[in-house]
Amino acid sequence: xxxxxxxxxxxxxxxxxxxxxxxxxxxxxxxxxxxxxxxxxxxxxxxxxxxxxxxxxxxxxxxxxxxxxxxxxxxxxxxxxxxxxxxxxxxxxxxxxxxxxxxxxxxxxxxxxxxxxxxxxxxxxxxxxxxxxxxxxxxxxxxxxxxxxxxxxxxxxxxxxxxxxxxxxxxxxxxxxxxxxxxxxxxxxxxxxxxxxxxx
Numbered sequence: 001x002x003x004x005x006x007x008x009x010x011x012x013x014x015x016x017x018x019x020x021x022x023x024x025x026x027x028x029x030x031x032x033x034x035x036x037x038x039x040x041x042x043x044x045x046x047x048x049x050x051x052x053x054x055x056x057x058x059x060x061x062x063x064x065x066x067x068x069x070x071x072x073x074x075x076x077x078x079x080x081x082x083x084x085x086x087x088x089x090x091x092x093x094x095x096x097x098x099x100x101x102x103x104x105x106x107x108x109x110x111x112x113x114x115x116x117x118x119x120x121x122x123x124x125x126x127x128x129x130x131x132x133x134x135x136x137x138x139x140x141x142x143x144x145x146x147x148x149x150x151x152x153x154x155x156x157x158x159x160x161x162x163x164x165x166x167x168x169x170x171x172x173x174x175x176x177x178x179x180x181x182x183x184x185x186x187x188x189x190x191x192x193x194x195x196x197x198x199x200x
Contacts, residue, residue: 057086057115073101076110076145080136083114087122097138100145102199109177110196116166117149117192126154126189144179145196151189161185 077099084093102110118127126132132153139146161167161183170192175181179197183190 073103074107076100076102076138079107079111080114083111084118087118087127092127092133094133094135095137096135097147100138100140100199102145102196106178106196106199109174113170113174113181113194116170117190120166120190121151121154124155125157126151128154132189143195143197145199147194147196149190149192149194151191154189157185157187157189159185 076097077095079102080095081088087093121127121132121134126134132151135148135150135152137148137150167183170181171183178199179195181195182193184192
């Protein structure tokens with residue numbers, strides 16, 4: 001009897017999760033349509049629309065991963081590959097690190113961080129030409145999980161970065177959810193250090 005009740009409870013939980021996922025995806029689709037219509041009827045910069053839609057896509061991917069894991073810890077590797085997939089091409093990304101499971105609450109903020117880094121690299125950095133590469137490394141230390149994003153082979157990087165929305169999102173908004181982030185405009189390309197403190 002207890003086993004039957006537990007199975008019914010699990011089934012109800014999974015059904016509820018799928019329903020929430022369905023509604024969230026529908027909401028994102030509506031927001032996408034509204035944004036396309038709103039931006040399209042004004043003189044807004046098309047790049048602004050593309051950036052907005054890219055962030056929506058990152059949210060959708062994070063939601064897909066959360067549902068696939070049914071609210072359980074998710075794979076850091078799966079998240080990175082999922083967000084970077086539109087930007088992937090042979091030998092452009094190098095991933096180094098043992099796969100790590102992270103709590104579901106970190107799914108969305110990290111997906112948005114990687115989306116911003118990939119988008120910036122595609123526009124201005126290592127992914128904006130045919131030779132640049134991105135190295136993503138992570139390891140577990142006494143401080144938590146330390147992740148390094150390093151670009152190389154791209155165009156020269158300004159010594160002072162433009163404090164646009166994407167940069168503020170990475171440095172000021174999203175780290176509240178996971179720890180801290182630091183971006184350095186090195187001559188070889190953008191370098192970003194992310195600390196995921198107390199990931200358990």
